[in-house]
Amino acid sequence: MLTWPDEGIFSQGTLETWSQPESNLVLDFHGDPLNADLVVFSDGNHHMALEPSLQAFKELHPQVGEIFYATTPPGPILNLLQNGRLRIGNFILSVAPHVFLSPPHVLDKLVSQGHMADHRPFVRNRGSVLLVGKGNPKKILGAGDLAREDVRLFLSNPVTETVSYRGYVDTLKALGTRAGSDMAFLETRVSTAKIYFGQSVHHREAPESVVSGIVDAAMVYYHLALRYMRIFPEDFDLIPLGGTVNVPDPEPGNVVGFTHAGLIGDGGPWGRRCLDFLFSSPVADIYAQHGLDAMFSA
The missing domain is CATH 3.40.190.10 (Periplasmic binding protein-like II)
Structure with a gap:
């Protein structure tokens, strides 16, 4: 389980922290x-x-x-x-x-x-990228590789996070199809052997799903992946979908929000x-x- 850094604008010195990560941790x-x-x-x-x-x-x-x-x-x-x-x-x-x-x-x-x-x-934003585990164990190079049988993908929830979900799916369909891959697996709106959907807060759930091994890659905005790599440098890499890791340049079809x-x-x-x-x-x-x-x- 990832240990997230403190976030907040606190003005009264040191505050006592109380939480139980599996049930009583409120981050947002x-x-x-x-x-x-x-x-x-x-x-x-x-x-x-x-x-x-x-x-x-x-x-x-x-x-x-x-x-x-x-x-x-x-x-x-x-x-x-x-x-x-x-x-x-x-x-x-x-x-x-x-x-x-x-x-x-x-x-x-x-x-x-x-x-x-x-x-x-x-x-x-600067479009989306693929978040993978450190070292990219499945050697995923682009959207087309997500169609492989050995790769499971995280996506934000299609009901509770419709904006990110729609942008991610449209991007993957455009880029994967251009790469010659069959992206029909993206048509589902329920978790399957190929796709795991988050429940409600994908900017927390996506990295947790990758680091826990539930999925092999997560579709996230570039700036989210950049954040994860900075605060958890031993856990993650990102795969650009246009441009490079340091200079993203979303390729045509990579939806900008x-x-x-x-x-x-x-x-x-x-x-x-x-x-x-x-x-x-x-x-x-x-x-x-x-x-x-x-x-x-x-």
């Missing part, structure tokens, strides 16, 4: 929701860049106090916003966001429901300043360091 809710002056809800795949960005905002504005942010797939945080409560096991979380980051079609829903006035393009950002309501006392900071050169630099590209002119 960060900080103190009760005392937060700024609450940010975000799609989870770029959590590694959002954390230092919010930390930089807090250093610029120390008077902001506590920052609480969530980095789940869109579904749970949409439910939390719309219903005001989210059940996590036997724990109930009730907190309202000031800033919301997500794919544009998700934020379009929030605009239509009156939660948000508008949203702006924030960042785009987008994240937009906007305020919920008036953004409260800190939301507007936080949103403006996210659209700044320092944040663009942070995201670039983590394998994502800003979509704005800072």
